[in-house]
Amino acid sequence: MKKLIYSIAFLGLAFNTYAQKIKFDKTKSKQEFIDYVMKQMTIDDKVGQMVQYTYDGGDVTGSAIDKNYIKYTKQGMMGSVFNATTTDITRKLQKIAVEETRLGIPLIFGYDVVHGYETIFPIPLGEAASWDLKAIEKSARVAATETAAGGVHWTFAPMVDIGFDPRWGRVSEGAGEDTFLGSKIAVARVNGFQGKNLYDLNTVLACTKHFAGYALAQAGRDYNSVEISDRFLRDYILPPFKATVDAGAGSFMTSFNEIGGVPSTASKYLYDDILRKEWNFKGFVVTDYTAIQELIPHGVAKDLEEATLKSVDAGIEMDMMSGAFLNHLAKLVKDGKVKEEVINTAVRRILEAKYDLGLFEDPYRYSDAKREKETVMKKEFLDDARDVARKSMILLKNQNQVLPLKENQKIAYIGPLVKDEKNIIGNWAARGDRYGKAWSVWEGLNDVLGKNAKITYAQGTDLNSTNTNGFQEAINIAKNSDVIVAVMGENENQTGEAASQTNIDLPGNQKELLKELKKLGKPIVLVLMAGRPMTISWEQENMDAILYTWYPGTMGGLAISDVLYGKYNPSGKTPMTFPRSVGQIPIHYNQKNTGRPYLGDADAEQKYKSRYTDSPNSPLYPFGYGLSYTNFDYSNLKLNKTSLKNGTDEIKITVDVKNTGNFDGEEVVQLYVRDLVGSVTRPVRELKGFDKVMIKKGETKSVSFTLTPEDLKFHDINMKYVAEAGDFEIYVGGNSNATLKSSFVLVD
Structure with missing residues (x-):
């Protein structure tokens, strides 16, 4: 009997040690195939899928550089590499993963394709200045096509942080200060990167970053702490992130900052409560560079093992560069401190991304040198x-x-x-x-x-x-x-x-x-x-x-x-x-009125107002501002009704815009709303619609918007997301200082 038991045990060990390499089976559904793969994986194999290191020579943004990526790949201890580009390099690395490891699970290659791969478009803040969603989506589509042709599967973009502080250098990577515009741009970029089907060879997996609040770093100093209310977080900062979840973004990245004393990479509130339970996000979460390791200097973990435990408990599924998962995660599972089902869930999400990209079917499908040469910097891409x-x-x-x-x-x-x-x-x-x-x-x-x-x-x-x-x-x-x-x-x-x-x-x-x-x-x-x-x-x-x-x-x-x-x-x-x-920083158009609002020249002699004594309150250029070689005149603002019923009702708003100059030109027509009285204080204006229209010289165009109660929602005094009945003003014009005005009432 003992001999039989030992024989069975030996056979089990032999299976885990010498299991055949994964073979793609197109007769299996995605779930069935992932089940088949995971049944052959040990806990070390699973943890390996959750580990990411940089290719030697790539861009690095921190001090912890581990150059053993080849060793880890051969040992099946690493599921992802970033900064490895070109078909030659990615094919060589993929060959190691597929042909020299026990199971042959392919790597996923990531790269910071922020505003182009080789054909470089304007920085994202510049693209946002176009207010042209089709152009922004096209930019991401070109970037995805070139990136995929260069052997890369995954971009660490879009960055959807809402930022008010131009001292912070990373405003260059975002879409600016407005939640509404930022949400629209975030969706356009996800759609551009991921296309209609990730299996297509001109798409890459998107990564929404940085979750969350990173752009509000105190004093505009990168990596600094953030102190904001939950209401501000939810009304101003989170909507673009949620928009990318609804658009199908395949991955999320943590932010370096803390909010309320909890670093993002250890925030169960952000990643479990909001991202998973509230938003039902199905993709996987990767840290930013060495973010798990940084829980130690943040002061919430005494060592890397504790940092590993806190990050996994928060819902983090891939460790970029910290070495935390590689060195500590399997032990935490074996010690019973982390449940294996948590690891299984994380690994399944990572494997599903690889499946959707077609990497199990053909690990080298992105590493085609001929396609790379024919695709990168094509004339049509340069024209775009x-x-x-x-x-x-x-x-x-x-x-x-x-x-x-x-x-x-x-x-x-x-x-x-x-x-x-x-x-x-x-x-x-x-x-x-x-x-x-x-x-x-x-x-x-x-x-x-x-x-x-x-x-x-x-x-x-x-x-x-x-x-x-x-x-x-x-x-x-x-x-x-x-x-x-x-x-x-x-x-x-x-x-x-x-x-x-x-x-x-x-x-x-x-x-x-x-x-x-x-x-x-x-x-x-x-x-x-x-x-x-x-x-x-x-x-x-x-x-x-x-x-x-x-x-x-x-x-x-x-x-x-x-x-x-x-x-x-x-x-x-x-x-x-x-x-x-x-x-004046931080300064943004949608600020609050305060109890002592300063009304400019009308209050010039009033000292005890919310004002500067050595400068106007007003900015040099307001949000939404920009001139043309021609001129545009706004008139005839009309609402089809002055009362909007809470629920499914809507108001149609129209305005005439005339080109009164000597050039044909495009104008970004902007719609702003002000909620006059709320259970909590409300911004003086909020962007709720825009339309970029071409108007020939001498021509008048009627531009229309639709406003619904959904557009008027915010988190009320009880933190419920509602549209409150009351009086509203609307403004339409060419920037956030628009003066053409009307009003309506929202009724329950």
């Missing part, structure tokens, strides 16, 4: 990037219609970014080529203008320099011009992760050069490249025109030239409020 870049640019000022420029004018192009290719594609630019394939402004001008170009150039200064040696050359060039175009801004690495700043003025001595050029008395057009709203009060007062181009991407130089010379009429609108100074 040029178009989106033009749409993203905001005309902030245009005194005396100095723009568009005329081809017969003599133009002096001056500044450190005229011939720049490095910075023009911005931060987090994936595999974008900074030194050859990106179009500089100078190259774009010569291409757009051809032999007719009457342009001269002087650099004048560097981006962050105090050296004035080049000033005189710039002044001499400018003296012989009709118009000066100064192309200036930030270095690309002054925004993005770990790039918070207390001073967001034009860096170096660029402003000093502008002051010298101003003395010449010639019209000056300032073209700015930046990853955040900058404090440019002096520039607004002293420049004749300001074109804000963000970092426009690979085709940026061509797109800027198109706009400057009127080949494209700018239509961008600010997705974030521009402060007059850092002393």
